[in-house]
Amino acid sequence: MSTRLAPAHLPLVAARPAYDRDQRAIGIVHFGLGAFTRAHQAWYTDRAMDTAGGDWMIVGVSMRSPDVGAQLNPQGGLYTLAQRSAEGVELRLIGSVAQVLQAGEDTGAIVEHLAAPTTHIVSFTVTEKGYCRGADGSLDPAMAERGFYPLLAAGLERRKSAGLGGLTLMSCDNLADNGHQLRALLRSYLGETDPALLDWFEHHCTTPCTMVDRIVPATTQEDRAALEAMTGLRDEGAVVTEPFSQWVIEDAFAGPRPAWEAVGAQIVSDVAPYETAKLRMLNGAHSALAYLGLARGHAHVHEAVADPVLRACVSRLMSEEAAPTIHAGPDQDLAAYAAALLERFANPALNHRLIQIAMDGSQKISQRWLATLAHAQGRQCPAILTAIGAWLAHLRGENIAAWGTVDDPRADELTALVQNSQAEEQINAIFGEGGPMASAWQPSSADRALIMAWKGHQPVP
Incomplete structure (x- = not known):
């Protein structure tokens, strides 16, 4: 019978985070915690906390399927990242994800995390269609009401009312000028739904552009079985990727951020x-x-x-x-x-x-x-x-x-x-x-x- 990966197994794993996960606060809310994010942004954040510390645990938000929550929540957010090449496989247990919430079911908890004083970054990998654009690239209001926009607006309103600082809103999707597009779409949404909040957003939040690069195939049951044979643990949230990775981020943050540059990310003036x-x-x-x-x-x-x-x-x-x-x-x-x-x-x-x-x-x-x-x-x-x-x-x-x-x-x-x-x-x-x-x-x-x-x-x- 398989033994499911759990936090109790951390001491048994050689390549694991050195920081105490229980002592780290949530600093990032991420919409769209799919395989790519787990192999990329969460991997960078895990190693940044190992290298430079900080309260940068991630709460993931699944917009549609409950699958990611079912994979990670029973494992305390832990999962294995397997880097594969012709030379072999390198494993690391990633600890930067605290939990996964489900849009439509966990609305209150999602808004609370967005509004928390310790949260400084909201990031997105919702794919191109997740931005709810019409044929001309502008926001489709009807689609937007089913996307991340209402949740984000509710969180920003709570921050505004509480006198908290703004957020760095960081698109990590394959959109040209992704930060500028995110800003324009949010301006359109807030302009229609809450003009006062739009003014606060303009003065307090930033939307840096980013470029992300790592090939991450969908994890198969064969992949999970191979990892179980190697580790002795069943990991439903495991991801498989290549050794190469690149993350380029515009230096336009509304507040603190992880030391991503210490683990290979490039912080630049122009992405x-x-x-x-x-x-x-x-x-x-x-x-x-x-x-x-x-x-x-x-x-x-x-x-x-x-x-x-x-x-x-x-x-x-x-x-x-x-x-x-x-x-x-x-x-x-x-x-x-x-x-x-x-x-x-x-x-x-x-x-x-x-x-x-x-x-x-x-x-x-x-x-x-x-x-x-x-x-x-x-x-x-x-x-x-x-x-x-x-x-x-x-x-x-x-x-x-x-x-x-x-x-x-x-x-x-x-x-x-x-x-x-x-x-x-x-x-x-x-x-x-x-x-x-x-x-x-x-x-x-x-x-x-x-x-x-x-x-x-x-x-x-």
């Missing part, structure tokens, strides 16, 4: 060059591998990038199409970055599923592909156009037999557009003026021809 490179190169290549790889019968990233045709395609996407649109920072080497990304994609120990990356394409490709096309300045981008063709084929259901239904918040709308029209009409309906994916990029006749010509077999190298 934009790092963020743009990650979105257009890493994320752009990931999405291309997802749709092209699924069409060619691959299941995982490392399998897709081992396909010579796909490797050539994403190499071109990163180096010849995306990189020339990026104004690199003084310490950025984009050629070396592209080469390192190919090595990371090829990691055979991760089993990063392409269908996971293919989720929510309508929320991702504007910043991953269309931004590159909009800034191409006359350069041809056949790799991205080929990837768009593969995405349209995915929407038409050409991958459903092998990989299941299209998982996208706009699936009904988009699949109807691509199933009931000819190829050129599909492109115009989706990317043209007034279409759901309209942007600064407008497909030329040559662009349309290349997208229409794609048949899922030979991506343009």
Whole structure:
């Protein structure tokens, strides 16, 4: 019979936090405590408390599924982080998560934590769709009422009434200018619901931009079983990741923060060059591998990038199409970055599923592909156009037999557009003026021809 991981097992684990978890106060409320956050922000925070101390325990808020709470709460918030590479596995027990609360059930407790004097940071990994934006990028008020906005507003109102300081509100999602977007969306929400609170928010809260980077596949039952065999403990909250990690944070905090820079985070004046490179190169290549790889019968990233045709395609996407649109920072080497990304994609120990990356394409490709096309300045981008063709084929259901239904918040709308029209009409309906994916990029006749010509077999190298 399995023995479930619990705080009583801390002394038995070699790679564990040295700080006393019971003596550390809650300093961070995090919306969206999924696998990525546990492998990234919570990992940095755990090591920062080990290195420099501080009251930075995390309360996680699950917006939808109760699964994360069911995984972590019986374990006192503890979980194992497994770094996997071709060289083997490195384990660490992470102690920075105190508990997980459920939106809709634990409203009072969530607001109390947001309003607590010891809380200084509220962070977010709610995915692109969690920001409740409409087709034009502005806030959708009806969606927002089901998101984090009412909870956050209630917490800010409590702080305002109590005379407490403001909060650092930190988006860690893959959104261009994520801090600026979060601020604009919150201004819109508060402007409609509580103008007085909006004025307080403007004067007391900050929304720094960030860039986060670490490949974190969904944890499988096979992963949990392998860890149990290694440790003798059943860990339902375990996460698997790669050795690489990067966290770039704008130096714009409303109050205290953990010593993240002591454990590798970069605190900078301008996040934009790092963020743009990650979105257009890493994320752009990931999405291309997802749709092209699924069409060619691959299941995982490392399998897709081992396909010579796909490797050539994403190499071109990163180096010849995306990189020339990026104004690199003084310490950025984009050629070396592209080469390192190919090595990371090829990691055979991760089993990063392409269908996971293919989720929510309508929320991702504007910043991953269309931004590159909009800034191409006359350069041809056949790799991205080929990837768009593969995405349209995915929407038409050409991958459903092998990989299941299209998982996208706009699936009904988009699949109807691509199933009931000819190829050129599909492109115009989706990317043209007034279409759901309209942007600064407008497909030329040559662009349309290349997208229409794609048949899922030979991506343009």
